[in-house]
Amino acid sequence: xxxxxxxxxxxxxxxxxxxxxxxxxxxxxxxxxxxxxxxxxxxxxxxxxxxxxxxxxxxxxxxxxxxxxxxxxxxxxxxxxxxxxxxxxxxxxxxxxxxxxxxxxxxxxxxxxxxxxxxxxxxxxxxxxxxxxxxxxxxxxxxxxxxxxxxxxxxxxxxxxxxxxxxxxxxxxxxxxxxxxxxxxxxxxxxxxxxxxxxxxxxxxxxxxxxxxxxxxxxxxxxxxxxxxxxxxxxxxxxxxxxxxxxxxxxxxxxxxxxx
Amino acid sequence: xxxxxxxxxxxxxxxxxxxxxxxxxxxxxxxxxxxxxxxxxxxxxxxxxxxxxxxxxxxxxxxxxxxxxxxxxxxxxxxxxxxxxxxxxxxxxxxxxxxxxxxxxxxxxxxxxxxxxxxxxxxxxxxxxxxxxxxxxxxxxxxxxxxxxxxxxxxxxxxxxxxxxxxxxxxxxxxxxxxxxxxxxxxxxxxxxxxxxxxxxxxxxxxxxxxxxxxxxxxxxxxxxxxxxxxxxxxxxxxxxxxxxxxxxxxxxxxxxxx
Numbered sequence: 001x002x003x004x005x006x007x008x009x010x011x012x013x014x015x016x017x018x019x020x021x022x023x024x025x026x027x028x029x030x031x032x033x034x035x036x037x038x039x040x041x042x043x044x045x046x047x048x049x050x051x052x053x054x055x056x057x058x059x060x061x062x063x064x065x066x067x068x069x070x071x072x073x074x075x076x077x078x079x080x081x082x083x084x085x086x087x088x089x090x091x092x093x094x095x096x097x098x099x100x101x102x103x104x105x106x107x108x109x110x111x112x113x114x115x116x117x118x119x120x121x122x123x124x125x126x127x128x129x130x131x132x133x134x135x136x137x138x139x140x141x142x143x144x145x146x147x148x149x150x151x152x153x154x155x156x157x158x159x160x161x162x163x164x165x166x167x168x169x170x171x172x173x174x175x176x177x178x179x180x181x182x183x184x185x186x187x188x189x190x191x192x193x194x195x196x197x198x199x200x201x202x203x204x205x206x207x208x209x210x211x212x213x214x215x216x217x218x219x220x221x222x223x224x225x226x227x228x229x230x231x232x233x234x235x236x237x238x239x240x241x242x243x244x245x246x247x248x249x250x251x252x253x254x255x256x257x258x259x260x
Numbered sequence: 261x262x263x264x265x266x267x268x269x270x271x272x273x274x275x276x277x278x279x280x281x282x283x284x285x286x287x288x289x290x291x292x293x294x295x296x297x298x299x300x301x302x303x304x305x306x307x308x309x310x311x312x313x314x315x316x317x318x319x320x321x322x323x324x325x326x327x328x329x330x331x332x333x334x335x336x337x338x339x340x341x342x343x344x345x346x347x348x349x350x351x352x353x354x355x356x357x358x359x360x361x362x363x364x365x366x367x368x369x370x371x372x373x374x375x376x377x378x379x380x381x382x383x384x385x386x387x388x389x390x391x392x393x394x395x396x397x398x399x400x401x402x403x404x405x406x407x408x409x410x411x412x413x414x415x416x417x418x419x420x421x422x423x424x425x426x427x428x429x430x431x432x433x434x435x436x437x438x439x440x441x442x443x444x445x446x447x448x449x450x451x452x453x454x455x456x457x458x459x460x461x462x463x464x465x466x467x468x469x470x471x472x473x474x475x476x477x478x479x480x481x482x483x484x485x486x487x488x489x490x491x492x493x494x495x496x497x498x499x500x501x502x503x504x505x506x507x508x509x510x511x512x513x514x515x516x517x518x519x
Contacts, residue, residue, distance in 0.1 A: 020431070027434045031441040038450050041457050042302060050301035175280055178287035187294045194297040199290070 006106030014111060021111050029115030032065055036123055052191050056221055058127030063213040064188040066120025067152025069113040075157055076110035081164035082173040091257050140220050144230050151237035152212035156181060158240035159207060165251030184209045211236035262357055263365045270369025278377050285378060289385040292325035296390055311483050318390040323477045324449050326383035329374040331411040331472045332443055336436040337423025338367050344426045353511060360507050364416050371412055400482050407479040410492035415472045417499035427510040448474030468495040
């Protein structure tokens with residue numbers, strides 16, 4: 001398969017710098033751990049946030065940070081797409097016999113994000129252990145976690161791809177990403193019910209992060225959601241991906257080279 | 261004075277980005293709103309803890325988000341590593357101005373810009389969301405300003421030290437990220453440092469990271485302990501000495517390499 005070949009080539013070139021990979025992955029993981037430690041410190045003191053205890057928030061947090069890291073691992077060039085439009089590098093991709101999106105995805109892997117995935121999974125495991133001590137039923141939580149992480153990764157990817165498509169018109173993307181990736185990634189670490197109405201509304205529609213962890217966890221942690229809530233995660237991910245791909249194609253048709 | 265001219269020039273250079281920054285401020289405010297929402301969720305229906313009732317905490321976070329742009333969101337390594345990599349640093353070092361003050365002036369111009377086009381709009385937006393809180397005592401404004409300047413100064417020196425480490429290493433990116441997460445973790449951006457549990461809560465107020473965020477915010481809220489400025493001043497002095505010494509070493513290293 002073409003994807004495998006191209007990705008293998010980019011991996012081989014990165015593995016020339018093994019030490020760099022190890023230190024960068026370790027630092028990325030450590031930084032994210034510190035963030036969670038501070039959150040634990042807050043919840044240690046105040047017990048719960050809007051009725052969610054540390055282990056329950058940990059489930060949200062673990063899924064969200066593993067998902068966003070999964071997206072950052074596989075699609076660093078989508079996250080960094082602005083440079084392609086601004087410097088006109090995108091022109092070269094259009095004349096290749098492979099689709100531009102496949103080229104973007106195979107050009108690079110950001111291996112340092114593996115640290116973030118490890119951190120997210122570690123938070124999940126700790127939270128599951130804590131929930132087990134409280135006597136919760138773990139079966140469905142364990143079954144659902146990988147589905148959630150994968151769906152979340154797809155949702156983040158879709159939001160990023162839409163932002164990249166938007167940059168065909170706006171010629172800039174970094175400020176958009178703060179809206180579409182960084183702020184949602186931060187917000188989805190915690191229960192969505194905390195936020196003011198308009199923000200909540202955004203997280204259920206245009207930036208659909210509520211479906212990857214919050215809604216499913218409502219049901220799985222017995223906080224009063226419908227039994228089908230967990231199923232919404234893959235459904236929302238597929239819908240978001242479809243819309244993003246459509247928008248991306250429209251964007252490419254609209255693309256005018258900067259001609260530099 | 262020459263440093264003042266560098267500051268003004270750097271301020272004016274940054275003005276070019278103001279439109280995109282003004283839009284970005286809305287996104288940055290969302291971060292603030294998320295933190296405020298978390299704290300509201302944490303404190304809802306609980307006994308008030310020390311001075312931190314829900315209202316004070318909302319103001320604390322709002323002012324934090326505003327102060328961050330002057331004391332924390334600086335150029336990584338103050339861009340020293342960029343000059344080291346390109347070799348331009350050798351020219352900067354033979355300028356008749358001291359390299360440390362030259363670099364700090366450059367950054368300070370940008371921070372002044374940030375104060376006008378980042379901190380003020382964000383403070384305004386978040387203030388509209390959670391309500392404004394102004395010091396009642398005119399003296400508090402003076403203390404806040406002093407504390408803010410010291411915070412920016414301490415921050416600049418820490419960032420400078422990261423940048424100048426590039427004389428000996430190839431990559432400062434990770435050191436920068438470590439510094440940033442220490443500042444975010446122990447500076448008081450997510451939780452007032454005195455609320456941290458155990459030893460951490462006793463130690464954190466005396467680290468340089470608290471000097472960058474926690475103390476200026478507390479001074480604005482008129483909740484700062486009397487020694488707050490003293491802690492900041494102490495770190496300012498210590499870090500100045502260290503930065504001067506390291507700059508001297510870096511200079512020598514440059515001479516050995518032959519520029």
